[in-house]
Amino acid sequence: MTASQMTRLCTWVLGLFLLCAVSTSAASPDSGGKLKTSVFNLQRRQHEPLTSVLPKLAQADVIYLGETHDRPDDHQAQLEMIQALHRLRPTLTIGMEMFQRPYQSVLDRYLAGVLTEAELQDQTQYAKRWGYNWEFYAPILQFAKANKLPVIALNTPTEVTRKTARTGLESLTLADRRFIPPLSAIVLGPDAYRDRLQKTYAESHHGQGTSINVERFFQAQVLWDETMAERIAQTLQQRPKMLVVVLVGQGHILYGDGIPARVARRVQGARLRRSFTQTSLLLNVKEPDSLGDRPVADYVWYTD
Numbered sequence: 001m002t003a004s005q006m007t008r009l010c011t012w013v014l015g016l017f018l019l020c021a022v023s024t025s026a027a028s029p030d031s032g033g034k035l036k037t038s039v040f041n042l043q044r045r046q047h048e049p050l051t052s053v054l055p056k057l058a059q060a061d062v063i064y065l066g067e068t069h070d071r072p073d074d075h076q077a078q079l080e081m082i083q084a085l086h087r088l089r090p091t092l093t094i095g096m097e098m099f100q101r102p103y104q105s106v107l108d109r110y111l112a113g114v115l116t117e118a119e120l121q122d123q124t125q126y127a128k129r130w131g132y133n134w135e136f137y138a139p140i141l142q143f144a145k146a147n148k149l150p151v152i153a154l155n156t157p158t159e160v161t162r163k164t165a166r167t168g169l170e171s172l173t174l175a176d177r178r179f180i181p182p183l184s185a186i187v188l189g190p191d192a193y194r195d196r197l198q199k200t201y202a203e204s205h206h207g208q209g210t211s212i213n214v215e216r217f218f219q220a221q222v223l224w225d226e227t228m229a230e231r232i233a234q235t236l237q238q239r240p241k242m243l244v245v246v247l248v249g250q251g252h253i254l255y256g257d258g259i260p261a262r263v264a265r266r267v268q269g270a271r272l273r274r275s276f277t278q279t280s281l282l283l284n285v286k287e288p289d290s291l292g293d294r295p296v297a298d299y300v301w302y303t304d
Helices: 003-018 051-059 073-089 101-111 117-123 137-146 158-167 191-204 212-236 260-270
Strands: 038-039 046-048 062-067 092-098 151-155 243-249 278-283 298-302
Touching: 003 092, 038 051, 046 051, 051 073, 062 073, 062 260, 062 298, 073 092, 073 137, 073 243, 073 278, 073 298, 092 101, 092 212, 101 117, 101 137, 101 151, 101 260, 117 137, 151 212, 151 243, 158 212, 191 212
Parallel strands: 062 243, 062 278, 092 151, 092 243, 278 298
Antiparallel strands: 038 046, 038 298
16 A cells, blocks of 8 residues: 555544544543433433433333443443443343454354453454454453353444445445445435535545545445444344344434434334334533434433
């Protein structure tokens, strides 16, 4: 790869990760214990007590915990929420954007006690393919292992996402498509999502870039969403009584346009169940945006 190609790729990666980090923060000191929590219902525009929110969450089929990847308090909140939900509904599965789909068997071997944490990191190429502080996620994986909870690798292989951003979905070979949905099952929309991503692209590229580049950027993000959505829908089909808790960047769940709508499309299209409920939470967002009467998520979860 030439220096100019590397520069373009790094610029693209920066722009793409902006979608997963709606707000950024410097790493804070270890909280050292449980965090004080408040919950704001974005549908009703009011605060609700945690004791009333948790039972409602536990009745859902899928819960999305939208994180900012480099914020320790978000990951502490995820751990505490998973622990609380597990007490209410022990049949729980954790879906993680942090691991890519080809490495599911490695995750399974770690959960079965065959691999150590160091071996899990090495064999999933965690540092190369995700790279955020391992200690952000280690307690969650340890809890899953101790309680025999399945953990699902959701993400698209990095090579495939990057290739899509460079040359488009139509350039993917059969080998590239092994761990993604069929191209016929990838829906490039809605328009509101495309508009938001175009703005993100323009901001990260200082207004530079062709319409083809913008479209391929959008295709890469949608591929990312569709791949994770397919895996979540497959999990719901395989484990119909399970609650699936998804750890994912906030950009993938805003307004439901990323992953949630694509999971719903698959579940409803396959008629997997009579009723289907998803709930999305944004962690520690100071001033959640809105599109008219359309809330950005169901709840905002604040930790002090």
